[in-house]
Amino acid sequence: MLSERERERYKRQMMLFGDDGQERLKNAHIFVAGAGGLGSPVSLYLAVAGVGTITIVDMDVVDQSNLNRQILHNDRDIGKKKTVSAAEKLIAINPDITIHAIDIRIDEGNAARLIGNADGIVDAMDNYPIRYLLNDSAIKKEIPLFHGAIRGFYGQATTIIPGKTPCLKCIFPKAPPKEVFPVIGATPGVIGTVQATEVIKFLLGSGDLLTNRIFIWDGMAGRAEEIHAERIPCCPACGGITPEKGGKKQ
Amino acid sequence: MIVKVRFFARFRELLGTDIPAEPENGATLLSLVRALAGKKKEGYDAIFDEHGNFHEFVIVMRNGKRVEHGDAGTVKVADGDEIAVFPPVAGG
Numbered sequence: 001m002l003s004e005r006e007r008e009r010y011k012r013q014m015m016l017f018g019d020d021g022q023e024r025l026k027n028a029h030i031f032v033a034g035a036g037g038l039g040s041p042v043s044l045y046l047a048v049a050g051v052g053t054i055t056i057v058d059m060d061v062v063d064q065s066n067l068n069r070q071i072l073h074n075d076r077d078i079g080k081k082k083t084v085s086a087a088e089k090l091i092a093i094n095p096d097i098t099i100h101a102i103d104i105r106i107d108e109g110n111a112a113r114l115i116g117n118a119d120g121i122v123d124a125m126d127n128y129p130i131r132y133l134l135n136d137s138a139i140k141k142e143i144p145l146f147h148g149a150i151r152g153f154y155g156q157a158t159t160i161i162p163g164k165t166p167c168l169k170c171i172f173p174k175a176p177p178k179e180v181f182p183v184i185g186a187t188p189g190v191i192g193t194v195q196a197t198e199v200i201k202f203l204l205g206s207g208d209l210l211t212n213r214i215f216i217w218d219g220m221a222g223r224a225e226e227i228h229a230e231r232i233p234c235c236p237a238c239g240g241i242t243p244e245k246g247g248k249k250q
Numbered sequence: 251m252i253v254k255v256r257f258f259a260r261f262r263e264l265l266g267t268d269i270p271a272e273p274e275n276g277a278t279l280l281s282l283v284r285a286l287a288g289k290k291k292e293g294y295d296a297i298f299d300e301h302g303n304f305h306e307f308v309i310v311m312r313n314g315k316r317v318e319h320g321d322a323g324t325v326k327v328a329d330g331d332e333i334a335v336f337p338p339v340a341g342g
Contacts, residue, residue, distance in 0.1 A: 036342055037341065037342055092322070124342050152259075171309075172338040188341075216259075228314065
């Protein structure tokens with residue numbers, strides 16, 4: 001049941017999807033991997049939308065060089081755990097939701113436990129090895145993975161529904177080389193809000209998800225484009241699963 | 251024969267994009283991209299290794315379908331093809 005305060009808080013979006021939609025958001029649990037450039041806008045917009053439970057995981061400490069883009073954190077947070085800073089901001093912006101902020105490095109041994117019974121995983125990471133781990137977890141748990149990545153003025157996003165759409169390994173079978181990437185804060189702003197929009201549409205069960213296509217943002221050209229993507233039958237991550245088989249790997 | 255080659259992200263910064271090309275009959279996807287990227291060394295090096303093969307992370311698509319690197323040297327381009335060459339970005 002929504003409280004009177006919640007009804008007032010969400011009035012302008014409940015014009016779009018009513019009590020039923022808002023209840024869906026309230027009852028949802030989303031796992032956000034990373035509290036950095038992408039994790040900041042994603043978690044902020046999921047929080048203000050009223051997603052009832054958000055788990056946000058990061059292992060870093062706020063550094064001054066983060067502040068051009070990681071808008072969850074500010075100058076006073078330098079030296080603080082990002083999870084502590086994130087939890088403070090998210091609860092302050094919406095005290096009616098539950099935040100689990102976990103200070104840990106995601107790895108093969110803990111990913112399944114950390115994600116728990118979440119309804120979806122947001123990829124707000126900065127490296128492909130952990131992205132592939134999130135991809136595997138999404139496949140095993142049969143929940144969507146909302147992928148985003150950025151560099152400079154460029155960004156990409158896609159929504160992965162295991163068994164139905166190409167997975168991250170189908171689309172990007174090999175990780176690009178590691179680098180200290182250049183970026184302006186507005187780029188994760190664009191991609192993070194695309195990811196948050198995808199999560200909200202998925203939870204509401206409405207709209208066309210960004211599936212089987214990669215959204216490409218070229219901020220320098222002021223242009224958004226799409227690249228079609230297909231499943232790879234022999235994909236090492238999702239090759240054996242089909243929606244008819246319940247999405248489980250055979 | 252006219253085909254269009256679209257570079258994305260860093261490749262676009264180095265080489266431009268939506269490049270119309272008129273390859274000779276029999277040109278392969280690999281030979282076409284090599285020829286276009288070869289106009290600028292930094293762009294070529296971003297896409298190809300020292301043996302002239304695509305870096306393993308480079309995504310190559312022909313009319314929306316991903317082409318395996320191993321096939322790029324034999325897949326012939328056809329009139330009207332749209333080739334996309336794309337580096338996944340990693341930051342978050």
